[in-house]
Amino acid sequence: MLQKLSIRNYALIDTLEIDFNKGLNIITGETGAGKSIILGALSLILGQRAESRYFFNQDKKCVIEGSFSLADDTLKSLFDERDLDFQQETLLRREISIDGKSRAFVNDTPVNLSTLKLIGEQLIAIHSQHATQEISSADFQLLILDALADHPSLLKNYKQGYKQLKTAEQTLKELQRQTSEAKNKQDYEQFLFNELEQAALKEGEQEQLEQELEKLTHAESIKRALLASSNLLNDSETAATILLKEAGTQLNGIEKFDAEIANLNGRVKSALIELKDIASEIATIEANTDYNPQRLEVIQERLDLFYGLQQKHRVNTNAELLAIQEQLSTNLNALLNSDEQLEKLKMEIEQLQQRLYSEAEQLHNNRKKAIAVAEKEIDSALIKMSMPNAHINFQLVQLSQLNANGFDEVQLLFTANAGQQAAPVGKVASGGELSRLMLAVKALLAKHTSLPTLIFDEIDTGISGETALRVGEVIDDLAKDMQVMAITHLPQIAAKGQSHYFVYKNELADKTTTGIKKLAEEERVSAIAEMLSGKNPGASALQNARDLLK
Numbered sequence: 001m002l003q004k005l006s007i008r009n010y011a012l013i014d015t016l017e018i019d020f021n022k023g024l025n026i027i028t029g030e031t032g033a034g035k036s037i038i039l040g041a042l043s044l045i046l047g048q049r050a051e052s053r054y055f056f057n058q059d060k061k062c063v064i065e066g067s068f069s070l071a072d073d074t075l076k077s078l079f080d081e082r083d084l085d086f087q088q089e090t091l092l093r094r095e096i097s098i099d100g101k102s103r104a105f106v107n108d109t110p111v112n113l114s115t116l117k118l119i120g121e122q123l124i125a126i127h128s129q130h131a132t133q134e135i136s137s138a139d140f141q142l143l144i145l146d147a148l149a150d151h152p153s154l155l156k157n158y159k160q161g162y163k164q165l166k167t168a169e170q171t172l173k174e175l176q177r178q179t180s181e182a183k184n185k186q187d188y189e190q191f192l193f194n195e196l197e198q199a200a201l202k203e204g205e206q207e208q209l210e211q212e213l214e215k216l217t218h219a220e221s222i223k224r225a226l227l228a229s230s231n232l233l234n235d236s237e238t239a240a241t242i243l244l245k246e247a248g249t250q251l252n253g254i255e256k257f258d259a260e261i262a263n264l265n266g267r268v269k270s271a272l273i274e275l276k277d278i279a280s281e282i283a284t285i286e287a288n289t290d291y292n293p294q295r296l297e298v299i300q301e302r303l304d305l306f307y308g309l310q311q312k313h314r315v316n317t318n319a320e321l322l323a324i325q326e327q328l329s330t331n332l333n334a335l336l337n338s339d340e341q342l343e344k345l346k347m348e349i350e351q352l353q354q355r356l357y358s359e360a361e362q363l364h365n366n367r368k369k370a371i372a373v374a375e376k377e378i379d380s381a382l383i384k385m386s387m388p389n390a391h392i393n394f395q396l397v398q399l400s401q402l403n404a405n406g407f408d409e410v411q412l413l414f415t416a417n418a419g420q421q422a423a424p425v426g427k428v429a430s431g432g433e434l435s436r437l438m439l440a441v442k443a444l445l446a447k448h449t450s451l452p453t454l455i456f457d458e459i460d461t462g463i464s465g466e467t468a469l470r471v472g473e474v475i476d477d478l479a480k481d482m483q484v485m486a487i488t489h490l491p492q493i494a495a496k497g498q499s500h501y502f503v504y505k506n507e508l509a510d511k512t513t514t515g516i517k518k519l520a521e522e523e524r525v526s527a528i529a530e531m532l533s534g535k536n537p538g539a540s541a542l543q544n545a546r547d548l549l550k
Helices: 035-044 076-081 113-123 129-136 138-149 152-199 205-217 219-235 240-252 259-288 293-313 318-384 431-448 465-478 521-533 539-549
Strands: 002-010 013-019 024-029 062-069 089-096 102-106 109-111 124-128 391-403 406-415 453-457 483-487 499-508 511-518
Touching (some): 002 035, 013 035, 013 511, 035 124, 035 511, 076 113, 089 113, 102 113, 109 113, 113 124, 129 138, 129 431, 138 318, 138 431, 152 293, 152 391, 219 240, 219 259, 293 318, 318 391, 431 465, 499 521
Parallel strands (some): 124 453, 453 483
Antiparallel strands (some): 002 062, 102 109, 391 406, 499 511
């Protein structure tokens, strides 16, 4: 239940704090005094949109706080899912800065607006005179039956399964599209793959062949240079090896006289060995270097194949061609498996549909059973509110296709008079009849939900006299099981409250402010007497007010 509401810098309110009680809390006041302002502030901590132009003082931020007492752990899982601390005394806070930016908190933990709204909807439901049109909604009518059917787990499982079904159907549609496109490209991709596979590409082969091509192309000049180099090193009379050998001979005769000369002589001998080895390798390479036009032709053809494929696929290397070949192979294999995937997905969808149809059938049967209870209890509540001949009828129709709620379509028919044909409620009910019907529905739902607080905002439009008295009794009965707040202009309803709050205006200098106070017993008598007869009520009005309060 809502224990305290604190409002700072909102509309005509500078600072205001209200403590609420269990049972029925009545809020009255003159027209324009600010009852709707208080409700508007409360709606901010329930996640409604905020605008800075409604600030009392444009130089300060607006802060709305609501302190709630949670009687049990019903909402603990909701808090846990969002990593919020669950506390028996829970505080919702909304701050709106002067630039219009908004921040929301749950027990001093920052949250986004959707989380604040989700939690707020579990704590308070606001029902205004305009919300009576909600009863014409098929979704709301179905919600009534679901609340009485008491199948939240079944409905939750169905809704989750239905989402899975829609996702699977979308996946199937996309896979069918991709498969169709792939099959259209299959022949061409198969041709490209075969062409690359037949080329038997190897990474690094291109570079190796390009080097060999260079060698074969310049074979004659290479052989000539190698032969000349070999002669200079080893085969001419002035060959480097002969001269180096002679230098060693000269050093042999004198190395014994100087250790340094002996060391140099050793280096000469080593250089001679290295030079002979170089000369030998040059001679071998020269002997193996020949112009081979047949090999040159083979290499050129192979490289032309590489270059042609690279140009065709707009790449520069065999490594890139191999990557394309691998991708083509993946595409073709995927296409081979796509039919199997499609069949598997179709089977999963069929099994999911069977499960959902079974659950939808259970939902339908539960709703059918709930109809009798709903019609009986709502009719009974309408009788209490001076509508003895009123009757409602839920028409539940099974559709051929599944939807988000099963395969049911519901329509609520209503008649207020004996002998009158029932018709869709939105077409035949007057404003006063809609108000009472909605109150009857809310009273019924309150018995089957754990909502701690229900607010009625002037739903007594179009009723008066004895009917207003009966409506007050229904609201009073409802308040025995939950906290109810009723903003009303009818004394018959106001007199039913356990607590009575009066909203008033203060005219100070050039500033108008809104305030609220809890009325003492005698103050209630005066307030209700004024609701009966206007300002300065007489003795009869005051006595009438006392009688109502009794």
